[in-house]
Amino acid sequence: MPEPxxxxxxxxxxxxxxxKLYREWAAxxxxxxxxxxxxxLPAHVARxxxxxGGTGPVLDVGAGTGLVAQRLRDLGCEGPIDGLDFSAEMLAVAATKAVYRTLTLADVTRPLPLERVYMGITSSGTFTAGHVGPEAFDPMLAVALPGALFALSINRRVWQAKGFDKALPDLVEAGRVTGLRLIEVDVxxxxxxxxDPEHAEDRALIALFRAA
Ligand SMILES: C[S@@+](CC[C@H](N)C(=O)[O-])C[C@H]1O[C@@H](n2cnc3c(N)ncnc32)[C@H](O)[C@@H]1O
Incomplete structure (x- = not known):
């Protein structure tokens, strides 16, 4: 079997x-x-x-092995950081690092088993090809307090292909989010x-906005 x-x-x-892929890739x-x-990318998102002006409590979506929380801690973020992912094996690696307050096994495209308590939502590498699209915005907004800051990486490959280019302005127009800014970074x-020459030049947009 080829390596993931x-x-x-x-x-x-x-x-x-x-x-299946993340079960095999986690280790x-x-x-x-x-x-x-x-x-x-995790460092770009954390920075x-x-x-x-992001502060905790933070929910890190698609937390994986915990690289965003590690970078947030390295950069001095002191508030609680919770992690969410639907791969138990990736979360098991994150748990060994003791950087998250809680870890939740859940699918971000469905209503989340969490309260509306977050002042920050981060995500790195989860809005990309073969992964999650704008359908995750409703579940994430449902757990974000008014004024909560989002920092989400969105791979350039899916910005238009998955409709992020329309979904985010639509949220602004509907008055559900404010202050949308995009920062382009190398992945x-x-x-x-x-x-890996095919992906080496990949770029991502970090979407920064606040819940209304
Ligand atoms: C490329 S990894 C990124 C992990 C980490 N944020 C990083 O930057 O290293 C993508 C992660 O998204 C998770 N993921 C994919 N689809 C998901 C979904 N629908 N709900 C929750 N997590 C999901 C995967 O299990 C995986 O851990």
């Missing part, structure tokens, strides 16, 4: 395939993919969130060019 990798991740066709995700590709560092 980025090409397989970006070609996922549904929740069952996604769960090597940090020491293989993230280290070797110089996966900088953008804090630079825009990977220079090492990626040698390892």
């Amino acid at each position: 990798d980025l090409t397989a991740a970006l070609a996922l066709t549904g929740p069952d395939a996604t769960l 090597s995700y940090d020491s293989g993919f993230a280290r070797d590709m110089e996966y900088n 953008a969130f804090l630079a825009a 990977y560092g220079n090492a990626a060019a040698r390892l």
